[in-house]
Amino acid sequence: MDAVSQFKQALGNYPTGVTVVTANDPQGNPIGMTVNSFASVSIDPLLILWSIDRNAYHFDAFTQAKTFNVNILAADQSDVCMLFASRVEDRFGKCEWHNGTNGVAVLKNVASQLECNVYNTVDAGDHIILIGEVTSIVNEEKEPLLYHKRLFGKIPDAFYQQS
Numbered sequence: 001m002d003a004v005s006q007f008k009q010a011l012g013n014y015p016t017g018v019t020v021v022t023a024n025d026p027q028g029n030p031i032g033m034t035v036n037s038f039a040s041v042s043i044d045p046l047l048i049l050w051s052i053d054r055n056a057y058h059f060d061a062f063t064q065a066k067t068f069n070v071n072i073l074a075a076d077q078s079d080v081c082m083l084f085a086s087r088v089e090d091r092f093g094k095c096e097w098h099n100g101t102n103g104v105a106v107l108k109n110v111a112s113q114l115e116c117n118v119y120n121t122v123d124a125g126d127h128i129i130l131i132g133e134v135t136s137i138v139n140e141e142k143e144p145l146l147y148h149k150r151l152f153g154k155i156p157d158a159f160y161q162q163s
């Protein structure tokens, strides 16, 4: 097996949650894309990261934006995940959202919303890593959506504690 196939197989052994990252394009229109490269970085200050493919349709707009929001999807939002992973026209016309306190879209019915200012960007091969400083947090009592090898799920009842 070649290195790329091995790499993909290894990363397939790392299930994730799913987010939709939103921002405004230079004209002030909302943009959004499905992202599972989201990760926690730092507590002091509060930092998170995600990475964007240089070939992503909204690459220029996302890397020019000074603020973005991370919407952590709830278990019943696989349709929202697919909507923002597609090239469907008028994606914001097909979901419920409103403007956050920073003027960037936040999606309704998500498990958590993080409003962020861009803290740093890092060149990383065919992606760019965006590091955000979290300026506002909303948490809802909702189970998160899980993603593993192109399948969706939710946290199983049998989730166990290490004894």
Ligand SMILES: Cc1cc2nc3c(=O)[nH]c(=O)nc-3n(C[C@H](O)[C@H](O)[C@H](O)COP(=O)(O)O)c2cc1C
Pocket: 018, 032, 033, 034, 035, 036, 037, 038, 050, 051, 052, 053, 055, 056, 057, 058, 081, 084, 085, 086, 087, 147
């Ligand atoms: C579960 C999932 C996770 C994704 N995570 C990322 C990501 O972290 N970074 C990224 O650039 N694209 C990611 N994508 C792809 C983008 O969502 C997709 O490229 C974008 O929404 C629109 O597609 P386009 O850029 O080809 O127009 C992911 C897609 C899915 C289905």
